[in-house]
Amino acid sequence: MSYAIVGFGKIGQALAHAFARNNINVTVASRRPPEALALQARAVGPTVVAKSLRDALEADTIILAIPFGEHSEVAKALPSWKGKTVIDAMNSFPLPPEELDGLPSSTFIAKSFTGAKVVKGFNHLGAATLASDPVVEGGHRVIFLSSDDEDAIAPVADLAKRLGFAPVTLGKLNEGGLLVHARGRVWGPLIFQDLFKKQQ
Numbered sequence: 001m002s003y004a005i006v007g008f009g010k011i012g013q014a015l016a017h018a019f020a021r022n023n024i025n026v027t028v029a030s031r032r033p034p035e036a037l038a039l040q041a042r043a044v045g046p047t048v049v050a051k052s053l054r055d056a057l058e059a060d061t062i063i064l065a066i067p068f069g070e071h072s073e074v075a076k077a078l079p080s081w082k083g084k085t086v087i088d089a090m091n092s093f094p095l096p097p098e099e100l101d102g103l104p105s106s107t108f109i110a111k112s113f114t115g116a117k118v119v120k121g122f123n124h125l126g127a128a129t130l131a132s133d134p135v136v137e138g139g140h141r142v143i144f145l146s147s148d149d150e151d152a153i154a155p156v157a158d159l160a161k162r163l164g165f166a167p168v169t170l171g172k173l174n175e176g177g178l179l180v181h182a183r184g185r186v187w188g189p190l191i192f193q194d195l196f197k198k199q200q
């Protein structure tokens with residue numbers, strides 16, 4: 001399994017630290033050329049290597065750590081996403097929820113990554129927390145995973161464990177996944193409103 005992080009800002013770097021801490025190879029890319037990221041990548045750890053976006057997208061598993069509105073730019077960089085797993089670490093804020101066609105944000109972006117298996121995960125922790133060691137007082141910080149592709153979750157859960165997290169599977173994006181689907185700045189509680197409305 002090969003891994004890439006697209007976006008090397010707060011979340012991309014936080015995740016890169018987790019890969020480095022656990023000696024797992026990962027490529028990182030952004031809009032800037034690899035030379036512009038190389039020093040910063042090397043400072044995170046020897047397993048973190050900056051590449052061009054196109055080269056980074058050769059990985060099997062690609063983590064999106066970019067502003068939500070940029071996802072279609074990245075999607076366009078490959079003619080086909082078949083065989084790839086995309087881990088969506090983005091939150092759709094500041095896009096108004098009504099611009100998501102009534103869909104969970106990961107279902108919305110999946111339309112652009114045709115053929116990819118999309119797993120939502122690593123999106124609910126602030127960057128500073130995500131960057132810190134997830135093993136705390138003998139426990140493991142939790143990561144929530146959801147996907148409409150049943151077989152896509154297990155390899156991502158395995159990665160989360162290798163990074164030191166405790167993965168919790170929430171099921172499909174429009175079911176348990178809604179718990180970690182931010183609408184504007186509001187999170188989980190809305191799922192209960194939805195369930196309540198459905199029951200009425």
Ligand SMILES: NC(=O)c1ccc[n+]([C@@H]2O[C@H](COP(=O)([O-])OP(=O)(O)OC[C@H]3O[C@@H](n4cnc5c(N)ncnc54)[C@H](OP(=O)(O)O)[C@@H]3O)[C@@H](O)[C@H]2O)c1
Pocket residue numbers: 006007008009010011012029030031032053064065066067068070073074089090091092093122123124125126127128
């Ligand atoms: N910050 C948090 O605490 C937090 C927590 C949970 C989830 N998130 C989510 O994580 C995502 C990233 O947030 P962030 O705070 O890490 O943002 P950030 O610090 O602004 O970093 C964004 C990164 O994305 C890159 N980028 C932008 N457009 C791109 C494109 N078209 N192709 C390739 N790379 C592109 C930027 O690269 P350049 O430098 O080359 O422009 C930059 O490296 C967002 O969706 C956010 O909602 C953030």
